[in-house]
Amino acid sequence: MIDPERLKLEFLTLAGIDSPSTRERDLAQHLISVFEALGGECFFDHSAVYSRSNTGNLIVRIPGRSDLEPLLLSAHLDTVEPTPEVQPVEEAGIIRNEKGGLVGADDKSGIAVIIELVRALRDSGASHPPLELVFTTCEEIGLFGARYLDYRLLRAKMGYILDSEDPRKVIVKAPEAIKFRLKVLGRAAHTGLEPEKGLSAIKLAAEALARLPNGRIDEETTLNFGTIKGGKATNIVPEEVLIEGEIRSHDTAKIDSLWERINETFREVCSPPEPDGRPAFSAHREEMFPRFRVDPEHPVLRLLSRAASRLGMDLEYAKSEGGSDANIFNRNGITCVILGTGMRRVHSPEEYLVVEDMVLCTKLLYEVVVSAGEGALQPD
Structure with missing residues (x-):
């Protein structure tokens, strides 16, 4: 018909x-x-x-x-x-x-x-x-x-x-998917006059990312750090970096495990903080779809x-x-x-x-x- x-x-x-x-x-x-x-x-x-x-x-x-x-x-x-x-x-x-x-x-x-x-x-x-x-x-x-x-x-x-x-x-x-946002806070300083007083948020973020996997994790799980933004000028030690990414998996437990690993890694890189509380790290996740x-x-x-x-x-x-x-x-x-x-x-x-x-x-x-x-x- x-x-x-x-x-x-x-x-x-x-x-x-x-x-x-x-x-x-x-x-x-x-x-x-x-x-x-x-x-x-x-x-x-x-x-x-x-x-x-x-x-x-x-x-x-x-x-x-x-x-x-x-x-x-x-x-x-x-x-x-x-x-x-x-x-x-x-x-x-x-x-x-x-x-x-x-x-x-x-x-x-x-x-x-x-x-x-x-x-x-x-x-x-x-x-x-x-x-x-x-x-x-x-x-x-x-x-x-x-x-x-x-x-x-x-x-x-x-x-x-x-x-x-x-x-x-x-x-x-x-799969289930989450998207996430990570923020690393360093300390700004003039790169020529007193760079030693600065804490580069870009360097801290790079160190954390280098310790983490990326891409296909296993046959049912992927992790991607998709965007990274930070810094204001070449003569300022970058104070803040924002990273966005996503995790997808057919196993919810694997998403939770990867998310905890990301948090632990960034916490380690940003610890211990100095008297002014820098460096600092914050993280936020939200569901894309179940x-x-x-x-x-x-x-x-x-x-x-x-x-x-x-x-x-x-x-x-x-x-x-x-x-x-x-x-x-x-x-x-x-x-x-x-x-x-x-x-x-x-x-x-x-x-x-x-x-x-x-x-x-x-x-x-x-x-x-x-x-x-x-x-x-x-x-x-």
């Missing part, structure tokens, strides 16, 4: 609507017109108060069998940068931006998949569970739409996020496996090293995995979309929803 041409044309329409992070309103309004015509109930939450977007998250309810639990389907509205004059062209089954730069595959391909799915369900008349469609804002700048979503508005306990590359690879695992891991026996994957079998597809369960809305949905009690939509080279000037894979993703999702409508998740 999937119409590949209709799907492709919908993506091209979406690609022409500029929707960078914090400016997703025009795309959301377009989706309201689409889904209301398909019988959906559309409304916004109040996340814009916190997310900085010009619109809230768009939630769409598609009626289905009232005796079945609803399924969540989600994609994000924003692109990583503006695309005001995108010119999509198709060559040999590939859609790219003729002008170079983003074509909007991340994540307008996911939105197009959901639209075509709902149209196909209407055309076929197939039985299906109620669907809760969530189109989030500000995913690209910190998952803010998903963070500030009012989860009391949703009934679904499981679902699928449309925000990856290959539909044959299902993301079932992603980790998630979905058990292969969870119904969300059993349903997906059944759908893939119907299509003769072989699925691979994979892990991601990045964060997505799925991290946030899972933490809030909605078990989600991530499906690929055919996007490639995202966030780069070479971004493109494999149309065949977008079609395959839509067929897979259709079989998922129809299988659920047939009672595949009901007790025997």
